[in-house]
Amino acid sequence: MITIIGATGATGGALLRRLVERGIPCRAVSRTPDKLRVAIGAEMPVEVVGADAADPRALRAAFTGSTQLFLAMANSPSQVELEINAIDAAAACGVRHVVKLSAPAAEPDSPVAISRGHWQVEERLAATGMVGTVLRPYAFMQKLLLNAQAVAEGVLIGAMRDAPCNYIDVRDIADVAVETLLRPDLAGATYALTGPQAFSQPELADLLGKLTGHPVRYIDLSPDDFHAHLIRTAHMPDWLASHVVEIQQLAIARPEAPNNTVETVLGHPARTLDTFIREHLTMFTTAPLFR
Ligand SMILES: NC(=O)c1ccc[n+]([C@@H]2O[C@H](COP(=O)([O-])OP(=O)(O)OC[C@H]3O[C@@H](n4cnc5c(N)ncnc54)[C@H](OP(=O)(O)O)[C@@H]3O)[C@@H](O)[C@H]2O)c1
Incomplete structure (x- = not known):
């Protein structure tokens, strides 16, 4: 049995x-199981279990009978504690393989606080004796939708200057995760996952402009001004605004070159940003009439 933490999220979803398309039995864990049941629909043969990762006993009940765990935990100030709870509960329940969604620059001295947390979780996973597979993808294309309204109004705002930034479609991350769950020869490794091409923010603005048919201008702010913008305009909590700024500064310090890992594992190229934007064109072109 494969159990999923994060099934209501982008990658876990x-x-x-x-897994359902391939007829693989699975169990989805959520803090709001009723909502998940409604979202999944009755026709999907998925076991839905309610558990909060803050509650180790609930986790152990959720993992009983599982052989594998996919772990995608939302970013939060308590993320490390929650993920370590999940890993410890999995080990206690006899789970043999954990696929953990991590992030780039997961290192003890990472300039990105969330990535330092991922490193702690990866270390804990390695110490349990379970087989640990680690996925370290670049930025999710799906998160670009958070900027859709600004793009519809003709602007893209950031603090990345002209650094190359790589975007990957979460469906490719999920497809790679499925292969690592089903093919023992792929389990136990760390995978840096990228989309097929890196784009600077000015290049991304040009691409959005070309595909939407209206001009999109990139506005580059200083890290401090971008942080203030994220809090004031996007209403992010301080820790999340700091995370976004840190990730963007990381892209400047370490250019995000694409690799061929997705293609090697899946046997076909990773999805392109062009395709993703075309699929979501309505969102990038529909500015609200009233604010
Ligand atoms: N965004 C990016 O561009 C990017 C890039 C690289 C890596 N990452 C990493 O990807 C991860 C996020 O992945 P995602 O965006 O696919 O996930 P997501 O959409 O943020 O969803 C995360 C899941 O976390 C679950 N969750 C949160 N708190 C929980 C708790 N206390 N107990 C049980 N479950 C809990 C939620 O489940 P319920 O609400 O149903 O309980 C939800 O399904 C992060 O660790 C991030 O560092 C993100």
Whole structure:
């Protein structure tokens, strides 16, 4: 049995759909199981279990009978504690393989606080004796939708200057995760996952302009001004605004070159940003009439 933490999220949701399409029995864990049941629909043969990762006993009940765990935990100030709870509960329940969604620059001295947390979780996973597979994808294309309204109004705002930034479609991350769950020869490794091409923000603005048919201008702010913008305009909490700024500064310090890992694992190229934007064109072109 494969159990999924994060099935209501971007990557875990895509993974759940793939497993169901392939007829693989799976169990989805959520803090709001009733909502998840409604979202999945009765026709999907998925076991839905309610558990909060803050509650180790609930986790152990959720993992009983599982052989594998896919772990995609939302970013938060308590993320490390929650993920370590999940890993410890999995080990206690006899789970043999954990696929953990991590992030780039997961290192003890990473300039990105969330990535330092991922490194702690990866270390804990390695110490349990379970087989640990680690996925370290670049930025999710799906998160670009958070900028859709600004893009519809003709602007893209950031603090990345002209650094090359790589975007990957979460469906490719999920597809790679499925392969690592089903093919023992792929389990136990760390995978840096990228989309097929890196784009600077000015290049991304040009691409959005070309595909939407209206001009999109990139506005580059200083890290401090971008942080203030994220809090004031996007209403992010301080820790999340700091995370976004840190990730963008990381892209400047370490250019995000694409690799061929997705293609090697899946046997076909990773989805392109062009395709993703075309699929979501309405969102990038529909500015609200009233604010
Ligand atoms: N965004 C990016 O561009 C990017 C890039 C690289 C890596 N990452 C990493 O990807 C991860 C996020 O992945 P995602 O965006 O696919 O996920 P997501 O959409 O943020 O969803 C995360 C999941 O976390 C679950 N969750 C949160 N708190 C929980 C708790 N206390 N107990 C049980 N479950 C809990 C939620 O489940 P319920 O609400 O149903 O309980 C939800 O399904 C982060 O660790 C991030 O560092 C993100």
